[in-house]
Every structure is written in structure tokens, then in C-alpha cells.
Amino acid sequence: MKSGTITIKDISKALGLSVSTVSKALRGSHEISAETQSLVKEYAGRINYKPNPIAQGLRKGKSKSIAVIVPNIDNNFFSQVINGIESIAHKKDYNVIITQTHESYEREVLTTQHHFSRSVDGLIVSISAESENVDHFEEVQNKGLPVVFFDRVPDKIKTHKVIANNLQGAFEATQHLIQQGHRHIAHITSSDFLSITAERLEGYIRALEVNGLPVEDQYIKYCAHGGMIKEETYDALHELLALKNKPDAILTASDRLSTTTLSILTQLKMNVPGEIALVGFTNTISADIFNPPFSAVVQPAFEIGKTATELLVQLIESKRPISNFEKRVLNTELIIRKSS
Amino acid sequence: MKSGTITIKDISKALGLSVSTVSKALRGSHEISAETQSLVKEYAGRINYKPNPIAQGLRKGKSKSIAVIVPNIDNNFFSQVINGIESIAHKKDYNVIITQTHESYEREVLTTQHHFSRSVDGLIVSISAESENVDHFEEVQNKGLPVVFFDRVPDKIKTHKVIANNLQGAFEATQHLIQQGHRHIAHITSSDFLSITAERLEGYIRALEVNGLPVEDQYIKYCAHGGMIKEETYDALHELLALKNKPDAILTASDRLSTTTLSILTQLKMNVPGEIALVGFTNTISADIFNPPFSAVVQPAFEIGKTATELLVQLIESKRPISNFEKRVLNTELIIRKSS
């Protein structure tokens, strides 16, 4: 690791200057004469000197990097958010490192602490489906690490949050199903304590109510692992199809749940939307080549990532502590295809 | 950042011991008496002390973390590889951080240098479609940072490599298309200098030759950005369909190219496989709900990730320099569905 690394010390030796002089010259300090500065800079450039950011971080407590913690990356919603994050972060000269929790509470705690102690400058987080407890985030936040949440956000923690208008999205999708003539609409969703679950459920319920339809518990199925475990979705769907009053439509609440549900229905050789219609929250770029083409509630994922990053950088670079936090809500878009 | 952080110094003050004693006690050194050790450990546990890995890294030149550099994460092949990487890395107590290059040479260089100087212990890389030049990897490797390549590997650099049996995979897929009666088989692939491109092309050509079919340049289309830019694929496809002898089948060489091609054919309302059959390299988990269900050459992505990580850890933890490097080749699987 160390063999070829070039440090300030090498430059100082070669040029017969002190390390502090070299450091200051490199940073363009006014204490150093123009000649010395250009001498140092020229030489540093020539031998391809790169400052060691971890030493800088140690010294300054800043590292110009931000970490993203998401449940999974194999999910177009999250990967699009990450692209949004990178678009802003790179522009502002921050590096972005990504870690996934696989919906595991334990991994989330570990990775949070890891990022904290490797001193990233901030965290952008969407909470794992298993994480009922969010103390680990509160802890690092109290120690001065800025955190911004998106999508799955905790009520408890005071900070910036960026979400899609989940209520509206679920409302419109349900409304659409009702307009198509469906009366028994089921909802397959994630862990009941996640913010997105509550918000989307609320939209679903309101649409039913507005249309004078009953809200039936038997039509609402929670998947504790957010669809990570296929059996979970399979069981939920199976229970729905075993009901006396089988649902004639389903609203699925997440990317993974949507594709898994369609996949199972296809396996069961069920006619979509003939026997059962399907609308789901999903940002998959392949929705139009699904069979049938998938009606989707699409979240402004890229925008969410951009917004979260702007807010985070604001927190990081603010001189004095910020206390009035905002919750940005971005609108979803309902794209109707053939599955409904 | 620093406010709440607990350091060895805090412990040493509280217990009236020197920092060196505390450090050694924490690491279980035999120089420290059992009582002192348990005293220190108990106290450290109680106040929730966490060693600062970046300081450890500075001191020891090791950080117990490895970085993964891939073109994109919104791609089931790469996300599955990453899952394989994490499965081994976490077991061996390494943290995994992920960065994407978006097929950009420039970003690849930047992120490589960034990881090097934040002193990760090793790199697992699949090269960007733009990167004809791989000097940046050679450079960090010469400075002592172990690198393992997978999937898109450079010929030039001597190190461990893990790839799918691309030749065999392409051969079987082409063979299958021929058996289905197709005689004009096109091949849409990535940048011509990528290893996977050459290997898959070779398999395609051999299958044609074995069956006494001509190899025609007009049927072979390269996409310099690996399908990242949709127009690229669109143009390639358009040119193929404008030929006098339109192809009656296509073999696509990557995840993104496969879905994009199907998507465009769907837009063009072409009958797949009636007018044109399709087989492609892809690890998408949604292949069975595509319209039509997609015939896929599936790579053992998870296994590739696992293998690459085992080899990397071996490089990292080896006492003396390793010079006999291996290239592991893992078999693909052809899953025939309805698109061919």
C-alpha cells in the first residue's frame, strides 16, 4: 500500500522546504511567496502528488464524501435515487459510497456505525424494512453527523426528509382501479411500521372511502421483509386468492412487491387484468415490456435523490446548527398500461 | 462530528491509565494484566467505545474494507455479483463500498484514485465500456493495492480474474437459435475492446461456422456505451432492420442491451419471436414476466462475486507477494423461454 505513495514529505525533501511550507503552498496560502508556490505546485503536479484524504479527514474532521444507505440496489427506484444523489454530489465535489442493508436491521446498524467512524460527512438513508428502531441514526446524528432521509423516513427523528407523495399516488392508483370497475381491491404492502406503508395505505383507504367502498382488513397484506423473501409475497397472494370474495384487483406498494406479484400471477396462469388487475408502485424501466405492460405509480426517484443531496450538503456546509427542518413531498405519476 | 466521539484518550483519562496501555488492553495484548484488561474492556463496553477505523487505517495501512467498482448498479447482473461479494466479505469482516462509473472512463479513474487514497484494502472491478485504457488500475496495483477483475477484464493486467464462460454461453445461445431454424442471426454487443465482447463474439461466430453459416459483418453491431444510451441501441437495431436481408434472430450481449432491444422491438410492434427471435445475456429476475418471456444466457453472478472476493481476500492477506494469478471461468446457463 505504501510503497509508491507520494506524500508532502517527499516533496519537502526534494525541494528542501518544510512540510508546512509545502502544505500551505499547495493550498495557495498567502503566507507563501508566488515563486515558492508555483515551484511546489509544478513539482507536485509533475510527480503526480495526490493528497491523502484520510489524513486530511483525520485532521479536519471532513472527508468530502457522503454515504448512501439503502435496502437494496437491485431495484430501479433506489438506483435512480442514487443516480440523482450522484448527479448533485459529484457536482459539489463529494464522493458517494453506497451500502445496502438487505432490509436487515443488524446490517443497518453496522453500516451506520462504520460510516460514522470512517467519518463520512453525511448520510442519506432509506430505512430497512426490519428497522422498527432507529436509535442508531439518532445516535450518530447527536454526535454531529448530518442525516437526511428519503422514501422510508422515521417520524421520530428531526431532520430533513424527502418523500414522494405516497398518499396521492396510492389514491390515484386505487381511484383508477375503481373507475375500471373493480370493487374488491386488495393491497399488498411492506412492514406496517414503515412510513411509506402508512402513507400508501392511507391513500388506498381514502380512495375506497371516497367511492363508498368498504375497507376490509382481509384485503390488506403486509410483507415484513418488503418482498425480499419471495415466499412472503407468495403467501400473501395465496391468502388473497383463497378468500371467498377473491379480490379483482391489487395495488402493490413497492418495486419488488410489484414484480414478484406479477411473476406469481403469471406462474399461476392467471389472466391479468381479466381475472385480476394490477397496479403497483414501481420505477422499473422494463414496465413496458412486462406481460402485460405494467401500470405503475412512478416516483420521481432522480429528483428525490437530487433534493435529498441538496438538503444534506446544506446541513454539512452550514456554519451554525440548523433546527428548522423541512419535509419535501414530490408528486408521483400514474402511468396506465395494460395490467389494469 | 467530534462532539460525542469517544476515544482511547477518554478511557485513559477516566481510568488513570496511559493511552498505550488502554490500546493494548483493548487488543488483548499479553503485556497487560488480566485485571487491567477486563477493567478497560468493561469500561470501554459500558461507554460504547468504538475504535476509529480511519485512524487505525492511517496507522496500519489497513482498513478492513474493499471497494467495488462497476459500470452500473441498476442491472441485475451487477447487483447479484455485489450480493455475492458481500456474502463473503461480511463473513470475513470486510466492509463493502460500492461505486458506479456509469460507463465513464473519467469517473472510473477518479473513483479508483479515491479508493486508493482512502486506503481500502482491495478493489473488485468490472471495467467501464469507455475504458480502453486501464493504466489507472495498473498504477494503484503497482503501489500495492490488490485488484481483482470480473466480467469485463483487461488482458494487459496481471492479477486474478473471474469471468463467465462467455464463449460457451454465446455459442449455446446461437446454436439454439440455429436449431430453431434461424439462419440470419444478428449480434448486438458492447464496445469492441471489452473482453466480454470478444469472447461472446467468438462464441457467436463459432456456432455459425460449425453450422456452415456465413459470418456477416453487417449483422454485428457494437454499442460503445454498452446500451447506457438508448439511441445507440436504437440505431443499431434500426440499421439491422433496414438491411435487405433482415435478420430473423438477434443475440444481445448484455443485460441492458437485452431489455432495451426487446423494448424497442415492442415499440415497433414487431412479433417476437415470430418476426424476429431474441436471446440475450441477462440476469434480470423479471425475464419470466417479460412479453414474451425472455430466453436468457444467465451468468452465475452470485458465484462470480463470491469467487472474486475469495481471491481478493487471499491477495490482501497473503504474507508474500503472489505472482501466479488465475483466471476462473464459470459456466453460464441457457434458459429458453418464449422469445426464441
Added chain:
DNA sequence: AAAATCTTCGAAAACGTTGTCGTAAAACTA
């Protein structure tokens, strides 16, 4: 009882950087 050996700990250096402070020489002021 003196000498040798352990045992247990602390002082200090090191990793690569930055920032504070001190200081010699040069430039100005009176």
C-alpha cells in the same frame, strides 16, 4: 543476597495532513 528474568505498564514516535505560532530577514516608518 545479588543477579537475572518476568510482568506490567508508560513515554514517545509514527501514519499524512493542517493550522498556530514564532522568527529571521526584508521592507517600511519616523
Added chain:
DNA sequence: TAGTTTTACGACAACGTTTTCGAAGATTTT
């Protein structure tokens, strides 16, 4: 010319660890 300010640089401490070395006290060996 003496005094004051400015310029341009170097010494040193600090960030949080680990490790080498030395040394005091305890224990064992002769």
C-alpha cells in the same frame, strides 16, 4: 538610524491509533 511592520518560511502540536522501547517493580534463579 532606530524602531516598527510585513513577508516568507519553519517548528511543533494535533487528529486517534498502534507499536517499539525503556523502565520500575515483582519474581525467580544462582
